[in-house]
Amino acid sequence: MKKIGSNTVRDGCASMTGMAIFVQEVGAVEAPAVVLLHGVGTSGWMWTKQVSALAGDMHVLVPDLPGHGQSNMHPWISIADTAQLVAEVISARAPGGRAHVVGLSLGGYVAAHLAATAPEVVIGAIVSGVNVLPFPNPGRLRLLGTLMAPVMKWGPVLRANARALNVPAADIDGYQSAARATSRQAFRRVSDEALGFRLAAQAADSPCPVLAVAGENEHDLTRRSLADIAAAFPHGEACLAPGVGHAWNGEKPGLFTDMIRARVTGDRLPQELVSVR
Incomplete structure (x- = not known):
């Protein structure tokens, strides 16, 4: 346990269903809880700017998902299994056993499944960068994922991925370190599972x-x-964030943080976001 300013930081493992995953915990324990779920090939590191901005008045929980970051020794099983792990983190660590859940990319898939199947622990969810429509040529994409797995930690590949995601120059080193901590098993399984992801029927x-x-x-x-x-x-509800790509919490961290804060406090969303109907 350590201090960042006036905020208590608790870094440690949460043991659930026989598995321990790493969870960073920041802020006052009695404050509204927000869980931030990262994308594939990175870790809770990707939320550094949001954690810093939210920790003053929120209870922020940032897991490293199985196969990633400091949870990389624990094999990735499935989106559903990971959603259950996150539900148990919330039950154990959030006030009243409920939290707001925010997920981007892989984290968005997990958050969407969690909102559908375990709404008793989710006050509200933000899911960013999630596809629920059929991919053309999924077999070709699965083959590409298989071919990419052995070289996913190679420097030129990481730099190309960082460019494709518009990772800010100041974050390149952190991105590469987080990516290198991802297990190849997790990368292969997540890539394959995301191709066929559909929302759980319980969403209705x-x-x-x-x-x-x-x-x-x-x-x-x-x-x-x-x-x-x-x-x-x-x-x-649905909206577009203008002028940004997939990893936009790094491209426009202030806007992403303002969106989270608005959903937690019940305020209106930032005007910059464009409603989709």
Whole structure:
């Protein structure tokens, strides 16, 4: 346990269903809880700017998902299994056993499944960069994922990925370190599972408010998925973040943080976000 300013930081493992995953915990324990779920090939590191901005008045929980970061010794099983692990983190560490959940990319898939299947622990969810539509040529994409796995930690590949994600220059070293901590097993399984991801049927009965978001410059399938995700949940909404791509929490960290804060406090979303209907 250590201090960052006036905030208590608790870094440690949460043991659930026979598995221990690493969870960074920052802020006052009695404050509203926010869980930040990272993307594939990175770790809770990607939320550094949001953690710094939110920790003053929120209870922030940042897990490293199985196969990633400081949880990289624990094999990735599935999105559903990981959602259950996150639900147990919330039950154990959030006030009243409930939290706001924010996920980007892989984290968005986990958050969407969690909002559908375990709404009792989710006050509200933000899911960014999630595709629920069929990919063209999924077999070819699976083959590409298999071929990429052995070289995913190679410097030129990491630099190319960072450019594709528009990772800010100041964050390149952190991105590469987080990527190198990802297990190849997790990379292969997550890539394969995401290709066939569909929202759980329980979404239709979930009382959880869900905000689906995508960067304006994301893949067309991801942008078109917004309306489907919002329609799947009785309390679903969708919006676009202008001028950014997939990893936009790093491109426009202030806007991303303001969006989270608005959903937690019940305020209006930032005007810069464009509603999708």
